[in-house]
Amino acid sequence: MKWLALPGISLKQITRHRFRSALTVAGVATGMFLYTAVQTMQHSLAAVTQSGADDNTLIVYRENRFCPTTSRLPEHYLLDIQRIEGVSEVIPIQVAVNNCGASLDVITFRGVPPESLAEYNPALTVAEGSFEQWRGRTDGALVGENFARRRGLSPGDTFEAVGVRVYVAGIVHSPLTQDNNVAYVHLSFLQQSSRVGLGVVTQFNVRVDNPELLHSVARRIDELFASDAAPTNTRPEKAFFAQTARDLIEMIAFTRWLGLGAVLAVLGLVANALLLAARGRIKEGAILQTLGFPRIAVGLIMIWEGAILGLLGGMAGCLSAVCFFRFKSFTLGNEGLTLALVPNWNVTVSGLVLAITLGLIASVWPAIVASTKPVVSSLRQG
Amino acid sequence: MTVFNPPTSSDPHGKEVFIRCRNVSKSYRKGKTIVTPLEALDLDVGRGEFLALMGPSGSGKTTLLNLIAGIDSPTTGELWVDKQNLASLKRGQLTAWRAKHCGYIFQLYHLVPILTAFENVELPLLLDRSLSRKERHSKVAAALDLVGLANRADHRPTELSGGQEQRVAIARAIVTNPGLLVADEPTGDLDRKSATQVLDLLREFSSEYRKTIVMVTHDAVAANAAQRTLHLEKGQLVEQVQITTSEPTEV
Incomplete structure (x- = not known):
C-alpha cells in the first residue's frame, strides 16, 4: 500500500468538493481567528505583567490613586529618590490621557524632561523627523509609530487631544510596544497645558542598579515619603501594570472563555462536516x-481530510489575525496604561498546530464510521 | 505495453479448475430470523472460463459472487480460488487477496465521482508499493486503451455515458492483471449497444487473456456471451448449460 498516496486522495476530496470545503475552511478560519485574537491579547498581557528576574524598573505613584489624573506627586521628590542607594536613574513623568477607563483607542501624552529621555529610554529611535527638533521646540511631540499610523500623523503635522495642541517633531519606534502607542512631549509643556501646574508629576520611573534590589529600593522610597503630604506607593513596573489595570486584566481573562468557545466551535464544525461527508461516502469507502x-x-483518507481542512482553516484564520493586529495596531488603555496587542509568532504557530490537531480529533469518529461499515451492505446503498 | 500476460500454449486450456466451492453455505441474521441465501453449494469453474450465473432475485447469485470475490466469507464449506481457500482468510487477508487476484465490475459502475477516469483506474495500483509512478501511469494508459477510452482519461464519471463508465470500471478491474474477474450484472444498466461492447470486452479477456470470469446477469442475451450458464434457485444450483463451442456466441 502506498500510504503516501492517501493525502493526495484526501486533497482531491477537498478540492473537488469546493463549495463544501470552502464553507468548512471559512468556519475553521473564523474560529481560529477568534482563538488567535484571544491568545494575542493573553500573550500581550502576560508580556507586560509577568515579572522576570531581570526586571529593574520601579513606578512611584501616589498612594491610593489609580488614575493619572489623580496621582499628583511633587517633582522635587526626584532629588530624594536619586540619593537612595541602588537607584541608577530616575525620570519624572506627567501623564495625560483622554480616557481613564478601559478603552480601545486611548491617547496618552507622556511629559518628560527633554534632556532625560534619550538617557532613560536609549532603545527609542527616531524613524522620521528629528530628535533635535523635538528638544528645541517646547510644543514638540515624539509620536510612537503605532499612534502615528492610527491617527495618520507625520512630522510637521499638528494635532490636538486632551486639550493639548502639539507639533509632531518626529515619529519614534521602540522595542517596547507600549512606547509605540504614546506621544512624548516636554514635561513643563504638558504640566502647563494640562493645567496640573508646574512642579507636579504623575509618577517617577526609577531604574535600579541590580534587579535584586528592586523590592528594597521600593520599600525605602515609600518609607521616605510616608509622612509627607503626598505619600507614595512604589511597585515594580509589571506589578504596577497588573494592579493598576485590573479592569483590563479581568476583561482579557474573560476572553479565555471565548477562545475555548472558538476551539469547541472548530471541533464541532469539522467533525460535523466530515461526518456528513463520511455518511455520504459510505459506498465510496466500500468501493x-x-x-x-x-x-x-x-x-486515514478521512483523517487526512480533517487535518488538511484544519491546516487550511488554521492558516487562513491565524494569519489573518496576525495581519489584523499588525496593520490595525490595536491598543487597550486603562488608567493611563497602554497594552499594545502585538501579534506573536509563537501564538500563530501554536494556533496552526491546534487547528491541525482539532481537524485530526474531529475526523476520528467520521473515520471510524467510514471504515467500519460492512462492504456488502454499503455497496447495496442507493 | 500490455496489461495482461497472454497464456502460453502449454496452459491446460479449459481443464484446470480455478474456482472450487465445496458445501458452501452462507447464512446471516436479519432481525430475529436467520436467512440462508446459499446452502451446501458445490461448484467448479475452470481457469479462463467465462461463467454466467442466472436466477430470480433472492436466489443467491450476488451472494455467491461476493463469496467468490472475497468480499464476504462463507458460513460453512470451502471456497478455493487458484489454490487459496478464501474461507480460511480473515477480513484483512481477504482485502489483500482481492487487491492482487480479483477485479470486480459492478452493475452501477461505482466509480469514485470526484476522480477522473484515469484516477479511478489508477486507484487499485496505488496498493502496489513496487510500482513507480511512471509504471503506474503506463499501466493505466494501457488499460484505458484496451477498453477504448484512452481519449477520455481526463473526464470525470459525470462527463461519461453509462457504457463509457462501465468500460472505465472494467479498466479499473483489469489494471492489476488479476486472474479472476467478477461482474455483477455489468450490462444491467446499459443500452444494447453499450452492453454488446462490454460483453465483447469480457469475452476477449476470457478467450485471449485466459481470465476466469464469473458474471451475474438477469439477461439471457448477456448470458449467451458466456461459455457456461448456471441457474440458481433458493441458494441451489438447478441447471447447468454448457456451451461447447470455443467461438464466442454472437450477442
Whole structure:
C-alpha cells in the first residue's frame, strides 16, 4: 500500500468538493481567528505583567490613586529618590490621557524632561523627523509609530487631544510596544497645558542598579515619603501594570472563555462536516475496500481530510489575525496604561498546530464510521 | 505495453479448475430470523472460463459472487480460488487477496465521482508499493486503451455515458492483471449497444487473456456471451448449460 498516496486522495476530496470545503475552511478560519485574537491579547498581557528576574524598573505613584489624573506627586521628590542607594536613574513623568477607563483607542501624552529621555529610554529611535527638533521646540511631540499610523500623523503635522495642541517633531519606534502607542512631549509643556501646574508629576520611573534590589529600593522610597503630604506607593513596573489595570486584566481573562468557545466551535464544525461527508461516502469507502484498500486506509483518507481542512482553516484564520493586529495596531488603555496587542509568532504557530490537531480529533469518529461499515451492505446503498 | 500476460500454449486450456466451492453455505441474521441465501453449494469453474450465473432475485447469485470475490466469507464449506481457500482468510487477508487476484465490475459502475477516469483506474495500483509512478501511469494508459477510452482519461464519471463508465470500471478491474474477474450484472444498466461492447470486452479477456470470469446477469442475451450458464434457485444450483463451442456466441 502506498500510504503516501492517501493525502493526495484526501486533497482531491477537498478540492473537488469546493463549495463544501470552502464553507468548512471559512468556519475553521473564523474560529481560529477568534482563538488567535484571544491568545494575542493573553500573550500581550502576560508580556507586560509577568515579572522576570531581570526586571529593574520601579513606578512611584501616589498612594491610593489609580488614575493619572489623580496621582499628583511633587517633582522635587526626584532629588530624594536619586540619593537612595541602588537607584541608577530616575525620570519624572506627567501623564495625560483622554480616557481613564478601559478603552480601545486611548491617547496618552507622556511629559518628560527633554534632556532625560534619550538617557532613560536609549532603545527609542527616531524613524522620521528629528530628535533635535523635538528638544528645541517646547510644543514638540515624539509620536510612537503605532499612534502615528492610527491617527495618520507625520512630522510637521499638528494635532490636538486632551486639550493639548502639539507639533509632531518626529515619529519614534521602540522595542517596547507600549512606547509605540504614546506621544512624548516636554514635561513643563504638558504640566502647563494640562493645567496640573508646574512642579507636579504623575509618577517617577526609577531604574535600579541590580534587579535584586528592586523590592528594597521600593520599600525605602515609600518609607521616605510616608509622612509627607503626598505619600507614595512604589511597585515594580509589571506589578504596577497588573494592579493598576485590573479592569483590563479581568476583561482579557474573560476572553479565555471565548477562545475555548472558538476551539469547541472548530471541533464541532469539522467533525460535523466530515461526518456528513463520511455518511455520504459510505459506498465510496466500500468501493475502495472492494478494490483492496485496507479499512485503515479508508479511515486515514478521512483523517487526512480533517487535518488538511484544519491546516487550511488554521492558516487562513491565524494569519489573518496576525495581519489584523499588525496593520490595525490595536491598543487597550486603562488608567493611563497602554497594552499594545502585538501579534506573536509563537501564538500563530501554536494556533496552526491546534487547528491541525482539532481537524485530526474531529475526523476520528467520521473515520471510524467510514471504515467500519460492512462492504456488502454499503455497496447495496442507493 | 500490455496489461495482461497472454497464456502460453502449454496452459491446460479449459481443464484446470480455478474456482472450487465445496458445501458452501452462507447464512446471516436479519432481525430475529436467520436467512440462508446459499446452502451446501458445490461448484467448479475452470481457469479462463467465462461463467454466467442466472436466477430470480433472492436466489443467491450476488451472494455467491461476493463469496467468490472475497468480499464476504462463507458460513460453512470451502471456497478455493487458484489454490487459496478464501474461507480460511480473515477480513484483512481477504482485502489483500482481492487487491492482487480479483477485479470486480459492478452493475452501477461505482466509480469514485470526484476522480477522473484515469484516477479511478489508477486507484487499485496505488496498493502496489513496487510500482513507480511512471509504471503506474503506463499501466493505466494501457488499460484505458484496451477498453477504448484512452481519449477520455481526463473526464470525470459525470462527463461519461453509462457504457463509457462501465468500460472505465472494467479498466479499473483489469489494471492489476488479476486472474479472476467478477461482474455483477455489468450490462444491467446499459443500452444494447453499450452492453454488446462490454460483453465483447469480457469475452476477449476470457478467450485471449485466459481470465476466469464469473458474471451475474438477469439477461439471457448477456448470458449467451458466456461459455457456461448456471441457474440458481433458493441458494441451489438447478441447471447447468454448457456451451461447447470455443467461438464466442454472437450477442
